[in-house]
Amino acid sequence: LRLEITEARITLNCPQNDCPERIHPCDISRILENNPDLISKYEQFMVRRVLQSITDTRWCPAPDCGFALIASGFASCPEIQCLRPGCNTSFCYHCKAAWHPNKTCEDAAREKTSSKIRSGSFISLASAQQKDEIKQCPRCQASIVKMDDGSCNHMTCPICEAEFCWLCGREISDLHYLSPSGCTFWGKKQWSRKKVILWQVATLIGAPVIIALIAGVAVPGVVIGVPIWTGRRIFKKFNNPHKSKAKRNVLCTLGVVGSIAASPIIATLAIGIGVPILLAYVYGVIPISLCRTGGCGVGTRNNILDGDNHNIDSFLPFSLREVAIARAFLNDTQSVMTHPTIGGDSASLSNSVAHLVDDRSNE
Template sequence: ECPLCLLPQPPEAFPSLGCCSHRSCRGCLQQYLRLAVTESRVPVACPHCPAAIQPHDVHRLLPEPALRDKYEEFLLRRLLVADPGTRWCPAPDCSYAVLAHGCAECPRLTCGREGCGTEFCYHCRQPWHPEGPCAPPTPSLATPSAQPEEPAHGEATPDRAEAEDIKVCPRCSAFIMKINDGSCNRMNCTVCGCLFCWLCLQEISDVHFLSPSGCTFWGKRPWSRTRRILWQLGMVLGAPMVISLAAGVAVPVITIGIPIYMGRKVLAASRRSSLSGCQQCLSVTSSVLLSLFVSPIITALTVGVGVPLVLTYVYGTVVLSLCR
């Protein structure tokens, strides 16, 4: 049975992948690859795990030559965008890349695409300007200077809404559109794979939204400085009470909950088997007794590790942020 379409299939309908051991039917894999390449999600991850499907598997499964060519183009663009020496031709309708390593002292570059030949600057990536220094970068749609002022009644104008919906990737400067409705602010650029925050436009890690930066996982804007300071003060002052309350609730819940959970699981499994009543009672009793010995250890580890980590974060990271 295919785990994607849930239809029974013969064994030969499940092609193997070189990246992992997961299996799906050929039709589901082909449709998945079509969608991924069309949406420029390259490299394509396995539909069951984060492992990237190898290029030869993509070529083997994709029947359309146009999609295979597009896949190769996206792979090449992803590689070139990650190269700091690559410069893209600024001419309209030209996506030619110039590998300009060591051209900082001689910044005049020429597009090598046939029929283009545009000359542009290595530093500012704008058309070549022999008369003077590089012009300052044009304000993007995401910069405050490019946004109009708020109207008197407090509603955003269409230009302001468009500026908030379109921002640039901090690594490759590709334009990215997102509906500014307060949804997830953890963005992943499909061109260069950069993971960044939609609010502060900085490359981030997975713990960025746990830091006292003011950026929230959901929301339209970062917290103000006053709100951030009040929240941090509340964390510092209320941490002992909250941690004590959480530990006081977690200790009995874990200590009593694990034996109850294990007893119910073993009882349900024994009822489905062919065990007699005495055997079922013995298996449930032994699992509960074993859980009673194990649950205090799990409780001690949870509290003993979790409480110091939370205290270190509150009285380390948060206090340092307040001092700054």
């Protein structure tokens, strides 16, 4: 438990082999009752996970602040000010970095990078290597360490469970590495823009030939393979000295004959469904994905998703150091975390949020 919690893993399963049951948080508290520091760390990670499930949660970027705000309706006017006493840091709702007046998020990021280069922050080779091995989660900004050895680039944040790409640093879907994003499942660097465009053109041109070859191999494979697979399965199932060989042979024969009759139908369905899906992906998903990554001149960052006016009353501040608030967020089994209660408290996550919002409105 100490190792799992230290590494920010809070969804803990039973240590028995092949047991999928999760350990109840109350049991974790009882096991760690003589280690209050570890319990506090566990509760902090639990709160952080719950807050990250709320799309409007924003964390103050100031060093050692650790303050979160739930800010709804700030898309059109994205300046947020930290409400922690003594901090008052202003930052951007979209890029979550320090506030950059009269600049887009992309321009501010480029200016910050260039200023670091001018100041000599990137001169050291060791620091550059460390930069490659430590990156921030795009959702909760937690620091993630990975060996720069070209291993799997599909990362999962242990704090908020966000899935993101190590190369581009964006949250990703299952199709990310199949789309012309320039990112590869393995490797140390993204593809260049030229290589991405060449890959896309080659895919668009060669897709019909490749799909035809796949279909040409798949049809005989299904027609021949299904009867063989069916016969082997039936033979293994009834290959028992206590069972009749005649019955086994009859069942194998019937199974093979039936699969021979059904395999052309299965092959036809596979081709009829699979080919349109592949064509839709090649000529639909790939161009759209390329445009989303900037290949068509369309940006994806700093978009205004809605025109809601921001309201300071919609701010909801949290300090992860306050265990009382932490426990209020961790007790409902139907909360976003879907975890049981801790410490016997009874207020739910949703009720706690609404109550705190009302308190701020009254103030």
